[in-house]
Amino acid sequence: MTLTGQFFIAGERRGAGETFHAYDPGKGASIEDIGFFTSTEQDIADACAAAEEAAVAYANLPLERRAVFLEAIASEIEALGDALLSRACAESGLPLPRMTGERGRTCGQLRLFAAEVRDGQWLKLRIDHGDPRRTPPKPDLRLRMIPLGPVAVFGASNFPLAFSTAGGDTASALAAGCPVVVKGHPAHPGTAELVAGAITKAAADTGMPAGVFSLVTGTGNAIGAALVADPRIQAVGFTGSRSGGEALMKIAASRPQPIPVYAEMSAINPVILLPNALANRGKALAAGYVASLTMGSGQFCTNPGLVLALEGPDLDAFLAEAGALVEAQAPQTMLTAGIHSAYEKGSAALAATPEVITVARGIHPTGPHEGRTALFSVAARDWLAKPDLQHEVFGTSSIVVRCADRAQLLEVLRGLEGQLTATLHMDEADNDDARALLPVLERKVGRILANGWPTGVEVGHAINHGGPYPATSDGRTTSVGTLAVDRFLRPVAYQDMPESLLPEALREGGQRGMITRLDGAWHLS
């Protein structure tokens, strides 16, 4: 597939007039091979109109056809071959092995959601039979989940494949039966065009309604704002900065019809080193910590930006060990010029804070847009006095908070904003400490790890990649894993509906293989 610079509206390539170029952060230079067209207001309106037109037809296709469509997207992405990988690497500064892995994750995710469509338990069937002899007569009620309608998805800078055009939000919305309009991230427009071409081909080959997918592109915020404001859009998926997510939330809340926004935004992911673990294996913990912190230039939402431990010689030894490892860290290219400069600013601000100790810095960068690893520490009382220290510094920066005692550690945890994850490093002798912390952590985060590192989010059924605000805009949901489908569904009940007009799954005995709540009792028929 050759790049044309065009975007896609309901199966057709489009684009004229104004163009912008991609940027190679590793080279510090624009990629001049192709200009990418900017979608107009009319393009956005056309994409939304086509999505609305496709909504009922797509929602009511047999589930098997929806599943086949998702699988075809995965195959078409694989068929793009190395061209996709090299383009994505050039546009993100990420190395080839990472991009190969991310492609595997993206296609695996599409196939997982295809299986989820077939599984169908997200329909959440419920039947309460009527009783005409009751006073007043009891109606027959049958309930299922249906798709919300067209969904807007924003490509993420830090995952050009797995959280972008055909990423988790798109895959879960399509799985739920919702047409999708993607706003491509301007940092990787070529990657977006290639993937959108794959989706468009898969949609045509599997006979989907044309409006099931569109891609709009451009720089600046106006395109995304117009997309979220369009009355046909019924939900929004976003992964990115807190300011970006909050801007979309404001637009969504001030529409004549407010709509849900699923924004995955900001987290520093506290890691708690409990005393026995710290004493018995501080060196291994330091190695694991620095590896998690620096993976992918620290550009993960689950990056361990905060470590908590009790003051003492064990923590001093851990800091010395981690500091030595940080000093040996080579700088890595960051995703965009903007992200790199925000990192420099954020880490410099920490370094300049009088109460904050710079434990170590990584090797000084020599290439463009390289981030220099930064390890800080601060006393808990100072942390508590300076709420600004909580703000995420996106990249390889982390701060160790030295707590005077258990009460202070608890106070720091209680004062944290909502987080995606919290991690406990613990030996068996730390069990009582862990048990005391768990109820506090449950209130604060979406995923609690023991003796692991928060980076590396398993895509599965029991994962939760979400958390209380501001980790996400809606802590009731996850953006990774099969539970993500639920975000795009809502219940409809049918009362005394003639059998022939009911959806098949709600007819008498039509629940083959489905969990059904039948007159209150649960059946796995």
Next chain:
Amino acid sequence: MTLTGQFFIAGERRGAGETFHAYDPGKGASIEDIGFFTSTEQDIADACAAAEEAAVAYANLPLERRAVFLEAIASEIEALGDALLSRACAESGLPLPRMTGERGRTCGQLRLFAAEVRDGQWLKLRIDHGDPRRTPPKPDLRLRMIPLGPVAVFGASNFPLAFSTAGGDTASALAAGCPVVVKGHPAHPGTAELVAGAITKAAADTGMPAGVFSLVTGTGNAIGAALVADPRIQAVGFTGSRSGGEALMKIAASRPQPIPVYAEMSAINPVILLPNALANRGKALAAGYVASLTMGSGQFCTNPGLVLALEGPDLDAFLAEAGALVEAQAPQTMLTAGIHSAYEKGSAALAATPEVITVARGIHPTGPHEGRTALFSVAARDWLAKPDLQHEVFGTSSIVVRCADRAQLLEVLRGLEGQLTATLHMDEADNDDARALLPVLERKVGRILANGWPTGVEVGHAINHGGPYPATSDGRTTSVGTLAVDRFLRPVAYQDMPESLLPEALREGGQRGMITRLDGAWHLS
């Protein structure tokens, strides 16, 4: 139980200073027996602090104890006897049989949610076993739902019992494991005090943490605003006007941590009379319609405010029949002076609209705050040209839209805002028409009825009392039925957590009787 005019903060009666009085709309006069105290900012803060303090303890009680608490509330409400009913009737103008029925519904609902707590399937257990041999090693992940934290509930004017202090929002939030702070509706403060006393006694008798329930009271909007703005409140349940719901949504969205608002607000509940049904049983339909319209002085969120049918002699006959029935309707006391005057204003505005025909008015009121039934009709083209005609007129007012043909009927439906319900009256020969309308109705409403009337919302498992905006603020949820519990839950995943620290239900083999998604497959163990 004797009224004291006090409210309840975490098990203690409180109140001093400023008071207000209840009002008997049937008599058109204040009820001077007792003055009700207004909660201060400090009272609200204390209620929220106590709720937060109780949150972890209440969430982690054995489910059986939570269920027993809900059942004790029902018993204590019943133990209040006739005093509760007569007070609620005086404060609402509603007749005794209705209030007796509403008490039955309220207590039945509490017991249903107690059973739902025991059922426990809302925990949504998921386990993905790990695999240390995979590269990278696959973690062990286990997920369950946990309560959101303290919930603010607003008493509703139109259901002094079933949607107020111990109503559906309170019952479902308590069932989910969330402490509740109720803002009592100022129209029925005595009812609120009696019911809050019952809850407080039930909480003490069953050993609940004191902060599990509080009631704050007062007139004006400041108390509710302060409650929703309190940082400890994590969700809001509300039933009332669109303007009231939207005001709370604004406050919730502009908090440093925005929170979900479940507001059930506004609907006109279209009823479609399909041609064969209209021809074959227009007279019976007219009788059913007028009965549904006038029940409870029309003060239901599911009141049939809109009827759609094709022009012709059958519709003319229906209108004549319904008009004759409306003319014989006695006026009924409305809930409050404010609701009555809004009804008078709304129905007068319809009557004064040149395109709107006044088909019939009920008998002229003679008592205070009585609403006079109003039946209007309008041509579909005029309806389409005047979007304001869609606004709900709360009370016994309804409008019949005469459609020139099926295309115009569809256009009217497509132009509707979100609704709680839609109703099809149909004979078998109308099946094709119904089939064509269903996909449109599914996009617009939360419950679709055939050959029934939308008033009378069955409390059960397969009910959905919700719908797209502005019927509710969050169409993904229901405020009636067991699915309402889900509103107050969010997922937490545990990764590689030692067995002894896992919640019991997530330990190996700890899923007794629970539906569990185990490595992707569903088990009803």
